Amino acid sequence: MRQEIISDAILVSSYLKGDETSLEILIKRHKQRIYSFIYSKVYDRDVAEDVFQDTFIKVIKTLKRGKYNEEGKFLPWVMRIAHNLVIDHFRKNNRMPKFDNSGEFSIFSVLCDSSLNAEKAIIKDQVESDVRRLIEELPEDQKEVLVMRMYQDMSFKEISERTGVSINTALGRMRYALINMRKVIEKHNIILTN
Amino acid sequence: MAKLYSQNPKKDKKLNPKDETIRFILNYSKALSVINYKNMEFEALLN
Incomplete structure (x- = not known):
């Protein structure tokens, strides 16, 4: 019951003081919303799992570096990180199967079929x-x-x-x-x- | 035969990440320490 009373801001500040259980409470409190949001964009359980994990890795790094300054807006902040990572995922996936020949380097300049046409x-x-x-x-x-x-x-x-x-x-x-x-x-x- | 409309449509289970993922994140948090030294920042993962 006590978990429901403590605000995100307090949990964040106690996490910053070294209380790891505060993070656990924060994750458990918001995991469903964050994960559902990610899944609603990527429609893949494994990808959603990866993005969720990366989101919190970024959250943890930012908090531990003392770069977090959005007190009282923890969830919107995490959601924005998740949103950005979802965009990164799609960008990466779009880029991967394509061979962009507009740049200076063309992959076909080094790849060739040795058999004659x-x-x-x-x-x-x-x-x-x-x-x-x-x-x-x-x-x-x-x-x-x-x-x-x-x-x-x-x-x-x-x-x-x-x-x-x-x-x-x-x-x-x-x-x-x-x-x-x-x-x-x-x-x-x-x-x-x- | 008449269709039964009284039956509730199956509700999607609430989406939650795997416990494994949560456990990983929490362990990562415990292992990570950021060390500041003369305007430099170091990340250390101590398992």
């Missing part, structure tokens, strides 16, 4: 077939070295053994093969980029 795959095929046609135009000895090196992944030592020429000759043929291909590409303005 349909257009790039077609371009890649096109480039590869163009390169093969260019190789077909090369003199037979150069073509042989280039195919062994680039497509069969053979070393120049292996190429020299296979073709019966020295390594230096194989290297020279490879070099001329590339020079000749570049010449043809430049001459016909062939674009070989993806």
Whole structure:
């Protein structure tokens, strides 16, 4: 019965003097109103529970820091804290699933799909077939070295053994093969980029 | 069959936070102490 008589203001001041039971009385007195208010906004028991807890953590911190100066208006003050935390909750939830691309940093600049899309795959095929046609135009000895090196992944030592020429000759043929291909590409303005 | 209108609609239970939450808050309050030292403020949680 005594609990009903003691005003919020007195309970707050005795809590500030170190009486923890005053806080318990205050919470028990107002918990239903505060919790119902929060639940009426968030419609989720767990979220309401979290917001309720955060509300009182903020209340406790403010009181213990001696920053509370609204004597006699304890409940409206707590309700305002709860209201602000509900707004914070919705702000946070709105922000989380969205990727805001208007800022300086874009998440898509660091995230990319390494697989090629349909257009790039077609371009890649096109480039590869163009390169093969260019190789077909090369003199037979150069073509042989280039195919062994680039497509069969053979070393120049292996190429020299296979073709019966020295390594230096194989290297020279490879070099001329590339020079000749570049010449043809430049001459016909062939674009070989993806 | 006639509908019974005399029956009271179910009243929603009053919404209250879990006892667990209240207990947490009270324990938090007991554990928290704010220390002021030369215009500086420190929070200490002593469990």
